[in-house]
Amino acid sequence: DAGITQSPRHKVTETGTPVTLRCHQTENHRYMYWYRQDPGHGLRLIHYSYGVKDTDKGEVSDGYSVSRSKTEDFLLTLESATSSQTSVYFCAIRGEPNTGELFFGEGSRLTVL
Amino acid sequence: TQLLEQSPQFLSIQEGENLTVYCNSSSVFSSLQWYRQEPGEGPVLLVTVVTGGEVKKLKRLTFQFGDARKDSSLHITAAQPGDTGLYLCAGRVYNNNDMRFGAGTRLTVKP
Numbered sequence: 132d133a134g135i136t137q138s139p140r141h142k143v144t145e146t147g148t149p150v151t152l153r154c155h156q157t158e159n160h161r162y163m164y165w166y167r168q169d170p171g172h173g174l175r176l177i178h179y180s181y182g183v184k185d186t187d188k189g190e191v192s193d194g195y196s197v198s199r200s201k202t203e204d205f206l207l208t209l210e211s212a213t214s215s216q217t218s219v220y221f222c223a224i225r226g227e228p229n230t231g232e233l234f235f236g237e238g239s240r241l242t243v244l
Numbered sequence: 245t246q247l248l249e250q251s252p253q254f255l256s257i258q259e260g261e262n263l264t265v266y267c268n269s270s271s272v273f274s275s276l277q278w279y280r281q282e283p284g285e286g287p288v289l290l291v292t293v294v295t296g297g298e299v300k301k302l303k304r305l306t307f308q309f310g311d312a313r314k315d316s317s318l319h320i321t322a323a324q325p326g327d328t329g330l331y332l333c334a335g336r337v338y339n340n341n342d343m344r345f346g347a348g349t350r351l352t353v354k355p
Contacts, residue, residue, distance in 0.1 A: 164343060171253075173246070173332055173347035174287070181341055189342055190247075221286050223343075230275040230294055231336035231343050235286030 134158045137222050137236040145244050150209040152239050154222030156202075162225035163205040164233065165189075165197060167218040174221065180205055212243045247271055248333055250346035258354050260322050265349045267333035268315045274336045276316045278307055281330040281348075313338075323353045 134157035144150055154163060162181055166174040166189075176189030178197040186197050194216060196208045209216055219240050223233040249268045257263055267276070275294045279287035291300050293309035293316060300307045304327075306319040316333055334345045 162341065166345070171347060173250075174334075174345040176342055176344060179342055187342070190344070223286075225343070227292075230277075230292045231334075232277060232289055232292050233279075233287075233334070233343055234289070237286055238284075 135222060135224055135234060135236040137220075137239045139239060140237065141240045143242045143244065144212055146213055147211050150212050150241065150243075152207040152220055152222075152241070154205045154207070154236060156205075156224050158224060158226075159202055160224040160226065161202075163199065164223045164225070165195075165205065165207045166221045166223065167191065167216075168221060168238075169218050177207065177220075209241075212241075214243050217241060217243045246347055247337070247344045248335060248346035250333055250349050252349060253347065254350050254352075256352040256354065257323055259324055261353075263320050263323055263351070265318045265331055265333075265351075266315070267317070267346050269335070270314065271335075272313050272338045274313075274338050276309055276313075276333060276335040278316070278318055279332040279334060281332060287330075287332055320351075323351075325353045325355050327351060328353050 136155045138153045164179040165177040175191045180186045180199040198206045222236045226232045277292045278290045281287040291307045296311045296313045298309045304321045330348045332348045
């Protein structure tokens, strides 16, 4: 058990509303990642963090922002949700710094109507 | 275009058959991982390969990292229905901190 929890696990919202997904870890790992998973695309990196207040963009960052004010929490925010952001979102922590092994949460399913 | 190209995208075989899944890129990776994902769950790490040419075995699964560290393969011997799932390769691009995934191979093993 990698000690990662995501909340909420399921959310239905309307287009144009803000949404925040939370990832909480108990392992004190430096690196945390947010991915989205869609059929035919595998997992695509949205943003990642390499420390408190240190974040960087991934390959599909448009429309998303992140914040990391504490080591244990990494928040993903959709300022104004769109239907194209309907997806399953996964948070991950990087266990071994050099090899990049990731440990995932159980996912957050977001539906934007 | 994804950084890591996996093939095939779908694979349906009978129990007892062998199979190979490929993961290719034009980029060099510091390390490459294979994950397996069940419906409704997050991916779970199977193996990490680090050295070019490295071969690792996990029971009936054999993983190989290409000599140039740009590609990898997963070979399953005598597949069983319990092997059914989504197999994902992922890599840490050399001198980078972001971790990229392939689109995955959905394997179905029929009894």
